[in-house]
Amino acid sequence: MLSYLIRRLILVLPVAFGVSVICFLLVQIAPGDPLTAIMPIDATAEEQAAMRAAYGLDKPLPIQYAVWIGNLVQGDMGKSIASGRPVATEVFGAVKNSLLLAASAAVIAFPIGVFLGFLAGYFQESWVDRCVTALSITGVSVPNYWLGIVLVIIFSVNLGWLPSMGAGPGGSGAWEWDWLHVRHLVLPAVTLAVVPIGIVSRTVRALSGDILTQDFVQALYAKGMSRVDVLRHVARNAAATALSVMGLQLGYLLGGSILIETVFNWPGSGFLLSNAIFQRDLPLLQGTILVLALFFVAMNLIVDVVQAAIDPRIQRT
Amino acid sequence: MSRFSRGFAALATAAAMACGTLAQAQGTLRIGMTAADIPLTTGQTDQGGEGMRFMGYTVYDSLIEWDLSSADKPSVLIPGLATDWSVGEDELTWTFTLRDGVTFHDGSPFTAESVVWNFDKLLDDSSPQYDPRQSAQGKSRIPAVASYEAIDDLTLTITTKEPDATLPYQLAWILMSSRANWEAMDMDWEKVAMSPSGTGPWKLETFVPRERAELVPNTEYWDDTRIPELDKLVLIPLPEPNARAAALMSGQVDWIEAPAPDTIPAMQGNGFVISSNAYPHNWTWHLSRLEGSPWNDIRVRKAANMAIDRTGMMPLLGGLMVPAKGFLPPSSQWFGEPTFDPSYDLDAARALMTEAGFGPDNRLTVKALISPSGSGQMLPLPMNEFVQQSLAEIWIDVEFMVVEWNQMINLWRAGAADPAVEGAQSINFTYFIQDPFTGLIRHLDENLIAPNGTNWGHYSDPEMQELFNRIKTTFDPEEQTAVLQQTHEKFVDDALFLFVTHDVAPRAMAPKVKGFVQAQNWYQNFSGITIEE
Numbered sequence: 001m002l003s004y005l006i007r008r009l010i011l012v013l014p015v016a017f018g019v020s021v022i023c024f025l026l027v028q029i030a031p032g033d034p035l036t037a038i039m040p041i042d043a044t045a046e047e048q049a050a051m052r053a054a055y056g057l058d059k060p061l062p063i064q065y066a067v068w069i070g071n072l073v074q075g076d077m078g079k080s081i082a083s084g085r086p087v088a089t090e091v092f093g094a095v096k097n098s099l100l101l102a103a104s105a106a107v108i109a110f111p112i113g114v115f116l117g118f119l120a121g122y123f124q125e126s127w128v129d130r131c132v133t134a135l136s137i138t139g140v141s142v143p144n145y146w147l148g149i150v151l152v153i154i155f156s157v158n159l160g161w162l163p164s165m166g167a168g169p170g171g172s173g174a175w176e177w178d179w180l181h182v183r184h185l186v187l188p189a190v191t192l193a194v195v196p197i198g199i200v201s202r203t204v205r206a207l208s209g210d211i212l213t214q215d216f217v218q219a220l221y222a223k224g225m226s227r228v229d230v231l232r233h234v235a236r237n238a239a240a241t242a243l244s245v246m247g248l249q250l251g252y253l254l255g256g257s258i259l260i261e262t263v264f265n266w267p268g269s270g271f272l273l274s275n276a277i278f279q280r281d282l283p284l285l286q287g288t289i290l291v292l293a294l295f296f297v298a299m300n301l302i303v304d305v306v307q308a309a310i311d312p313r314i315q316r317t
Numbered sequence: 318m319s320r321f322s323r324g325f326a327a328l329a330t331a332a333a334m335a336c337g338t339l340a341q342a343q344g345t346l347r348i349g350m351t352a353a354d355i356p357l358t359t360g361q362t363d364q365g366g367e368g369m370r371f372m373g374y375t376v377y378d379s380l381i382e383w384d385l386s387s388a389d390k391p392s393v394l395i396p397g398l399a400t401d402w403s404v405g406e407d408e409l410t411w412t413f414t415l416r417d418g419v420t421f422h423d424g425s426p427f428t429a430e431s432v433v434w435n436f437d438k439l440l441d442d443s444s445p446q447y448d449p450r451q452s453a454q455g456k457s458r459i460p461a462v463a464s465y466e467a468i469d470d471l472t473l474t475i476t477t478k479e480p481d482a483t484l485p486y487q488l489a490w491i492l493m494s495s496r497a498n499w500e501a502m503d504m505d506w507e508k509v510a511m512s513p514s515g516t517g518p519w520k521l522e523t524f525v526p527r528e529r530a531e532l533v534p535n536t537e538y539w540d541d542t543r544i545p546e547l548d549k550l551v552l553i554p555l556p557e558p559n560a561r562a563a564a565l566m567s568g569q570v571d572w573i574e575a576p577a578p579d580t581i582p583a584m585q586g587n588g589f590v591i592s593s594n595a596y597p598h599n600w601t602w603h604l605s606r607l608e609g610s611p612w613n614d615i616r617v618r619k620a621a622n623m624a625i626d627r628t629g630m631m632p633l634l635g636g637l638m639v640p641a642k643g644f645l646p647p648s649s650q651w652f653g654e655p656t657f658d659p660s661y662d663l664d665a666a667r668a669l670m671t672e673a674g675f676g677p678d679n680r681l682t683v684k685a686l687i688s689p690s691g692s693g694q695m696l697p698l699p700m701n702e703f704v705q706q707s708l709a710e711i712w713i714d715v716e717f718m719v720v721e722w723n724q725m726i727n728l729w730r731a732g733a734a735d736p737a738v739e740g741a742q743s744i745n746f747t748y749f750i751q752d753p754f755t756g757l758i759r760h761l762d763e764n765l766i767a768p769n770g771t772n773w774g775h776y777s778d779p780e781m782q783e784l785f786n787r788i789k790t791t792f793d794p795e796e797q798t799a800v801l802q803q804t805h806e807k808f809v810d811d812a813l814f815l816f817v818t819h820d821v822a823p824r825a826m827a828p829k830v831k832g833f834v835q836a837q838n839w840y841q842n843f844s845g846i847t848i849e850e
Contacts, residue, residue, distance in 0.1 A: 034721035156567035171528035
């Protein structure tokens with residue numbers, strides 16, 4: 001197990017390097033000018049050139065990359081061009097908020113998805129299966145920003161039960177675990193949970209349906225094992241694949257919630273990323289993408305390790 | 318995003334919310350801004366007009382300010398931290414008498430040394446207080462300033478590089494922050510950002526970057542008429558229009574800036590108040606005057622202006638626009654009395670096009686640079702399609718080149734001759750046109766031809782240049798106004814732009830918000846507002 005873990009950790013290094021190169025180049029390719037965010041648009045060409053030099057944006061790309069990566073390995077992600085604040089402060093503050101949202105959505109989505117998936121797999125081809133299938137396809141198909149708006153109109157605008165935006169009455173910096181704050185989390189978390197509910201339930205349905213038809217299940221019944229014990233075996237067999245899907249979904253939830261965070265004005269990494277894109281805030285853009293990508297890599301690593309722990313066969317591959 | 322907005326409006330209407338469920342906050346006004354972040358808090362704000370509106374003239378003052386007290390007349394300059402100013406016989410040296418007894422929020426006195434210290438903050442990169450971020454925002458606003466000196470506590474002189482009678486307008490940009498506070502914050506502008514100190518009517522009490530800023534009244538403010546009546550002013554960045562609308566309608570904010578036009582009927586139907594007024598903004602096509610541009614023919618320019626049914630465009634914007642009659646809004650003090658009327662007259666437009674050699678069998682094709690969104694651009698796609706259809710009526714076929722807003726700004730700076738604009742002969746750019754420089758000079762001054770300045774179309778005309786020189790050398794305010802009017806008359810009579818419309822700065826607010834007077838200005842006064850419970 002330890003050698004497997006070391007092998008996987010070593011593999012992370014080239015991936016992380018590749019991610020850093022790609023995210024640096026991607027943001028440089030986009031047309032636009034980060035100085036737009038910090039200078040009046042009619043600043044003279046001379047003033048623009050001075051500012052470009054001050055931020056090192058006049059240097060060739062390889063040198064800009066070398067400076068960036070050099071600072072990065074020393075723990076310095078630079079400063080946001082638009083806000084002047086340290087990128088690390090901006091990114092980690094936003095990632096913390098996104099993690100809160102993603103974890104809440106996962107807490108809602110994964111148990112529901114697994115339960116519905118098992119239900120549909122166990123009662124395959126029955127009306128239960130059809131209902132769950134319809135529900136999960138709807139979940140995957142409905143644009144979640146649209147659903148978010150509808151939920152806002154019903155529960156915020158019309159009923160006045162839940163707030164429509166923000167991360168608490170005093171902002172995310174003053175977050176507390178009480179209803180006054182948690183109520184801000186309800187609508188975005190529910191909206192964000194809809195897609196993973198559909199994906200997880202479809203995956204678990206397919207897995208459990210397949211496993212239930214295998215010979216060893218019949219053998220377990222033949223040995224006189226109870227239905228609950230048999231299902232436990234089925235669950236364990238399905239767990240490795242289901243876990244990997246859920247791990248990937250958690251990564252998507254963290255990095256892929258730009259629309260939801262925009263609709264609900266949630267101060268997370270997606271919202272930060274969207275603003276950084278519009279402002280061409282290169283250091284912030286690079287930092288945010290890198291952190292999210294590395295989080296994704298880390299999630300994959302964790303999933304691999306947990307899978308290996310559950311299913312020893314994986315360690316040998 | 319417009320389809321997204323329309324969907325929201327339809328759903329919002331269907332939802333028919335009840336106003337009675339709104340949360341109440343005694344004496345607190347919560348505003349949803351369009352900005353994605355709290356504007357820079359240290360003094361010289363970023364984020365354009367919105368930054369100055371919410372974090373500039375609230376926390377800070379300038380030597381000379383805009384009069385924001387009236388909705389009925391154009392805004393003019395009034396004394397701020399300077400009570401009096403005059404220019405010497407050399408037409409270069411200005412003497413300012415400063416207001417006595419003014420203190421910063423931290424209690425330190427405001428003197429002529431404070432002004433010198435603030436100018437150094439922007440212009441002298443060897444001074445310890447030099448702040449590149451504030452300098453980036455402020456330096457280009459005061460191009461005339463050559464030197465400055467504190468004569469005594471209440472007397473300041475500023476020398477300009479050349480005679481420039483627009484200096485007072487330039488100074489209205491420059492906001493005064495406190496040296497004592499900067500020193501107390503370890504001379505660190507990042508620390509000052511969290512706890513700034515100005516002389517303005519509001520003090521920044523709480524600041525959560527990207528999420529909220531809370532301002533409380535400065536009860537010691539030097540102008541009794543502008544001491545805030547509210548207990549608190551809360552600013553919340555809400556860049557997404559639908560999120561702003563939902564926040565207002567669910568009672569999380571009391572006021573939103575720039576509601577999307579298609580959400581306005583739903584808001585009005587539910588008792589929310591829409592405030593709007595003319596202000597110095599325009600939505601134009603800035604035309605290329607390079608050799609070979611079809612816009613070099615005044616007949617084509619006039620015909621295009623007369624082909625646009627601006628009244629017909631109004632429903633597209635929910636009525637929230639002022640049809641353009643020139644470059645400046647008709648209510649501007651500098652509008653003058655132009656002889657050319659760009660009002661809709663299809664027959665006259667076609668006659669001009671025929672005279673210019675065009676017709677149904679000999680159509681003119683032009684290429685126009687537009688953006689799908691952008692600050693102040695209103696609803697650029699449908700509005701440009703409206704213009705495209707209007708021009709087709711006079712045999713002008715418009716081919717659009719659509720670029721994202723940030724790139725559009727680059728192409729605007731690059732100018733019509735730059736290869737990156739791919740031969741586009743116009744750019745749809747909206748303008749802040751509040752003072753003589755931003756309103757008139759910068760667009761057509763031959764010394765500012767792009768990329769050195771913002772004369773995008775490479776326009777050059779000795780007569781116009783002479784008018785610009787006279788604006789700068791006419792120191793008597795009344796005479797200067799007359800020159801500004803003449804200049805604008807030439808803008809219109811020569812049909813130098815495709816004049817389409819002016820925005821009216823709509824803002825939606827809960828009915829409990831009382832006492833707001835929307836000045837004809839990019840900035841506003843929040844001091845007279847109350848919340849009626």
